Amino acid sequence: MFGHEFMRNAFLAGTFVAFACGLVGYFVVLRAQVFAGDALSHVAFTGALAAAAAGIDLRVGLFAATILVALGMGMAGDRARADDAVIGSFFAWVLGLGALFLAIFTTSSSGAGDGTAGVRVLFGSIFGLSASEARLAALLGALAIVVVLAVARPLLFTSVDIDVAEAKGLRVKLIGLVFLGVLGLVAAEATQAVGALLLLGLLSAPAGAAHRLTANPYAGIALSAGLALVATWAGLVISYVVPALPPSSMIVSFAAAIYLGAALLGRRAEIPKLESVS
Amino acid sequence: MSIDELFRFHFMTNALEAGTLVALMASSIGWFMVVRQQTFAGHTLSVIAFPGAAAAALAGAPVFVGYFVACAVGALALSAVTGRGGTRSLSHESAAIGSVQAFGLGLGFLFVSLYHGLLSGLESLLFGTFLGITNDQVLVLLALAVLVFAVLAAIARPLLFASIDADVARASGVPVAALSTGFLLLLGLAVAATSQITGALLVFALLVTPAATAQLVTPRPGLGLALSVAIGLAVTWVGLAIAYFSIYPVGFWVTSLSFGLYVVVRIARTVTARQAVTA
Numbered sequence: 001m002f003g004h005e006f007m008r009n010a011f012l013a014g015t016f017v018a019f020a021c022g023l024v025g026y027f028v029v030l031r032a033q034v035f036a037g038d039a040l041s042h043v044a045f046t047g048a049l050a051a052a053a054a055g056i057d058l059r060v061g062l063f064a065a066t067i068l069v070a071l072g073m074g075m076a077g078d079r080a081r082a083d084d085a086v087i088g089s090f091f092a093w094v095l096g097l098g099a100l101f102l103a104i105f106t107t108s109s110s111g112a113g114d115g116t117a118g119v120r121v122l123f124g125s126i127f128g129l130s131a132s133e134a135r136l137a138a139l140l141g142a143l144a145i146v147v148v149l150a151v152a153r154p155l156l157f158t159s160v161d162i163d164v165a166e167a168k169g170l171r172v173k174l175i176g177l178v179f180l181g182v183l184g185l186v187a188a189e190a191t192q193a194v195g196a197l198l199l200l201g202l203l204s205a206p207a208g209a210a211h212r213l214t215a216n217p218y219a220g221i222a223l224s225a226g227l228a229l230v231a232t233w234a235g236l237v238i239s240y241v242v243p244a245l246p247p248s249s250m251i252v253s254f255a256a257a258i259y260l261g262a263a264l265l266g267r268r269a270e271i272p273k274l275e276s277v278s
Numbered sequence: 279m280s281i282d283e284l285f286r287f288h289f290m291t292n293a294l295e296a297g298t299l300v301a302l303m304a305s306s307i308g309w310f311m312v313v314r315q316q317t318f319a320g321h322t323l324s325v326i327a328f329p330g331a332a333a334a335a336l337a338g339a340p341v342f343v344g345y346f347v348a349c350a351v352g353a354l355a356l357s358a359v360t361g362r363g364g365t366r367s368l369s370h371e372s373a374a375i376g377s378v379q380a381f382g383l384g385l386g387f388l389f390v391s392l393y394h395g396l397l398s399g400l401e402s403l404l405f406g407t408f409l410g411i412t413n414d415q416v417l418v419l420l421a422l423a424v425l426v427f428a429v430l431a432a433i434a435r436p437l438l439f440a441s442i443d444a445d446v447a448r449a450s451g452v453p454v455a456a457l458s459t460g461f462l463l464l465l466g467l468a469v470a471a472t473s474q475i476t477g478a479l480l481v482f483a484l485l486v487t488p489a490a491t492a493q494l495v496t497p498r499p500g501l502g503l504a505l506s507v508a509i510g511l512a513v514t515w516v517g518l519a520i521a522y523f524s525i526y527p528v529g530f531w532v533t534s535l536s537f538g539l540y541v542v543v544r545i546a547r548t549v550t551a552r553q554a555v556t557a
Contacts, residue, residue, distance in 0.1 A: 034372035035318045038379075042479075084317035085490040089540050092482035096533025099480070103527050123387045197325075198387070201380025208373025249388040256381035263359075263374070 001240055009134035010126045010247070014232045016141025017186075017193040018202065018251075022228030023148045024186045025207030026221045027179060031159045035084055036073060036180075037203045039091040040187040043069045045196035046098035047188075048121040053105040058121070063188040070184030074177040124195030124248040126236070137192055144186050147178065155179055156217050193232075194248040201252035202228055209262035231255040290522060292411040293475075297514040299419040300472045303426050304484035305510025307468040309503050310430075310461065312489040314441040318372060319356050322379040323466050324481035326352035327473040329386030336393040342418065345473050349466035352382065357459040415474065422471050429464060437461060438499055476529055483533040484510050491540045494547055509539060 001007055028037050047065020048058045073087075120128070129137065148155075158165040158172050166172045190199035210224035235251030285291055311320045330348020331341045359374040440447040440454045448454045472481045492506035517532035524531070 029373045032372055034376045035321075038318070038321065038376065084315060085312045085486055085493070088317045088321065088482055088486040089490050089537055092480065092487055093533045093537030095479050096483060096530045096537075099477075099527045099533075100530035103525070103530070195387075197383045198380055200376050201384060204373045204376030205380060208377055211373060244392060246387055246391045249384040249391070252380045252384035253388075256377050256384070259373070259377040 001237070005131065006127050006129070007236070007240060009129045009131055010236055011233070013129055013134040013137035013141075014126055014193055014236055014251075015229065016138040016145070017189050018228040018232035019225050020141045020144040020148070020186045021190050021199070021202040022206050022210075022225030023145060023221060024179075024183055025203040025228065026210060026224040027148070027155060027159060028183065028203055029207040029211055030156075030217075031179075033183075034200070034204050035087055037183065037187065038200050039073075039087045039094075040066050040070055040184060041191070041196045041199050042091045042095050042098070044187050044191040044199070045121055046094050046101065048191065048196070049098050049101035049105060052121075053101040059188075059192070062121075062191055063185070066188040066191075067181055067184035070180040070187070071177060074180040120195075121191065122195050122197045123246065124191065124193055124198060126193045126247050127239075129192070133192070137189060140185060140189055144182050144189065147182050151175060151178055152221065160217075194251055198248050198252045201255045202231070205252070205255035205259040206231060209259045212259075212262040227258050228255070231258055289410060290518075292413065292416055293518055294515070295416050296411045296419055296475055297518050298511065299416070299423045300475050301484055301510040301514040302507060303423050303468040304472045304481065305488040305506045306430065306503060307426070307465055308485040308489040308510075309492060309506040310437060310441065311465060312486060312493060313438070314461070316462075316465070317486055318375050319462065320465055320469070320485055321482060322356065322375050322382070323349055323352050323462075323469045324473065324485065325379050325479070326382040327470055327481070328479075329382050329389060330470075331473070332386045332389035332393070336389045342415065342470075342474055345470040346467070348382075349470040349473075350463060352378070353462040353466035354459070357462045411475070419471055419474075422467060426464060426467055429460075433457060433460065476532065480529040480533055483529070483536050484514065487533075487536040487540050488513065491536070491543050494540075494543050509536065513539065 002011070025037075028034055044062055044066050047061040047063075049061070050065070051058050051061025054061075154165070154170050154175050157168075158170060158175050162172055186203075187199060190202055193199075194202055206227035207224045209227055210220045213223060214220050231254035232251050234254045235247055235249075239245050239247035239250045285294075308320070311317065326348050327345050330344035330346075332344070333348070334341050334344025337344075355378060356375065359371070359378065436447070436452045437457050440452050440457050444454050469481050469485065472484055476484060488509035489502075489506045491509055492502045495505055496502050513532055513535040517528055517535050520531045521528035
C-alpha cells in the first residue's frame with residue numbers, strides 16, 4: 001500500500017491534519033463552539049471558490065478566508081458567544097456567495113471538467129495531494145499542534161471557568177483569539193483532506209467521544225487526538241482497499257462510529273472541573 | 279425586460295408558486311426554531327436532506343421521496359440524541375449534533391460517488407435550482423403546506439409555552455417531550471420541502487434569517503411570526519425575479535437579499551438604541 005506515492009502523501013497529510021483536528025476539536029466541544037466550527041467550514045468553501053473564480057491558488061483563498069473570519073468572530077464575539085441565529089444568518093449568506101463564485105468559475109473557465117473544483121473543495125481530495133502539498137499540509141498541521149499544546153493549560157482554564165481565569169489575571173480575550181485563529185488554520189487544513197462539508201466530523205466526533213469517555217482534560221485531549229488518528233488511518237486504508245468508497249466519507253463514517261460507540265458504552269462523563277486543570 | 283415577462287413561461291409560474299409555498303413554510307417554522315434556539319439542529323436537518331436525495335437517485339426513486347425520508351429519520355435521530363428535556367449539556371449536545379451532521383454528509387458523498395452520473399446534478403442538490411419544477415411538485419408542496427400549517431396551528435400555543443419556559447410548561451401539564459419531537463418532525467418536513475428549491479445548503483436563508491430579522495424588530499409572537507413570513511415571501515419573490523434576469527444562481531440572490539435585510543435592520547436597531555440612550 002505504501003508503494004504508491006499518493007498513499008504516502010495521503011498518510012503524511014492525513015496524520016497531521018487528524019492530530020490537529022483532534023486537539024483543537026477537544027477545545028471546540030469544551031467551549032461549545034461546534035456551531036462556530038460549522039460556520040468556518042462553510043467559509044472555507046466560499047474562500048476557496050473565490051480564489052478559484054479569481055484564478056489564484058485555491059489554498060490562498062482557503063487560508064485567508066477561514067483565519068480572517070475566525071479572528072473576526074473572536075473580535076465581534078467579545079467574551080460572550082455570538083448568538084446561533086446570528087452565526088446561522090451569516091453563514092447562509094456565505095454559502096450563497098460560494099454558490100455565486102462557483103457559477104462565475106464554471107461559466108468563465110472554458111475547459112470542461114472544471115466543475116469538479118467545487119466538489120473537491122466540498123468533499124476533499126486527499127488522494128490527489130502532491131508531495132509538496134502534503135509536506136505543506138503536514139507543516140501547517142504541526143504548527144497548529146505546537147500552538148495548541150503551548151496554550152493548552154491557560155486555554156483549558158479559560159474554557160472551564162472564564163470568570164476565575166480572568167480574576168487570576170489570565171488574558172482571556174487574547175487566548176480566545178489565538179484559539180480561534182488556530183481553529184481557522186485547522187479548518188483550512190482539514191478542508192484539503194476531508195473537504196469543507198466533512199471537516200466538522202473530524203472536529204466534533206472524536207472530541208465528543210473523548211468527552212464522553214473521560215472527565216480528565218489531559219487524558220481527554222490525548223484520547224481525542226488518538227481517536228481522530230484512528231478514524232483517519234482506518235478511513236484511508238479501507239478506501240485504498242475498496243476504491244469505490246471515497247476516503248473522506250470513510251474517515252467521517254469511522255469518526256461518527258467511534259462517537260456512537262463512546263456514547264453507548266461510556267458513562268456520561270462530566271465536563272471537566274476546575275480542580276482537574278490546575 | 280419587464281415584469282410581465284416573469285409570468286410568460288410555465289416554468290417560471292411554477293417556480294413562483296413553489297417558492298411561495300416553501301417560503302411560507304420555512305419562515306413560519308423557522309420563527310419557532312429560532313425561539314427554541316435549535317438553529318444548529320435545523321442546519322443539521324437541512325444538511326441531512328442531501329444524502330437522502332443522493333440515496334434516492336442511487337436507488338432510482340424520485341428525489342423528493344429521498345428528501346422527506348431522510349429529514350424524517352434525521353428529525354427522529356436528533357430528538358433521540360438531544361430531546362431529553364431538563365438540563366441539557368450544551369457541549370455534549372452540540373458534539374452529538376455535529377457528529378450526526380458530518381456522518382450524514384459523508385454518506386451523501388458516498389452515494390454520489392457510487393452513482394457516477396449524478397456528479398453534474400450535485401450542484402443543484404446542494405445549491406438548488408428553480409428550473410424544471412413540475413405541476414405535480416407544486417401540488418405536493420401545496421398538500422404539505424396545508425398539513426404543516428394545520429399541525430402548527432393546532433400546537434402553536436403549547437409549543438410557544440414549552441419553548442419559552444419548559445419547566446413551567448411541564449409543571450402545568452404540557453407534554454414538552456412529545457412537542458419537542460413533533461416540532462423536529464415538522465421542521466424536517468419544512469426543510470425537505472425547502473431543499474427542493476434552494477438546495478440542501480441554502481435552506482437556511484429562508485429558515486433562519488427572516489426569523490432572526492423578525493426577532494430583532496419585535497419580541498411579540500404574533501407580530502414576529504407575521505413579519506418573519508412577510509420577509510421570507512419578499513426575499514423569495516425578489517430573488518426569483520432577479521435570478522430570472524441574471525446569469526447568477528437563485529441561491530445567491532435569496533441568501534444575499536435576506537442577509538442584507540438582516541444587516542440593515544440590525545444597524546437601524548443599534549442606531550435607534552443609541553439615540554434612545556442619548557436622548
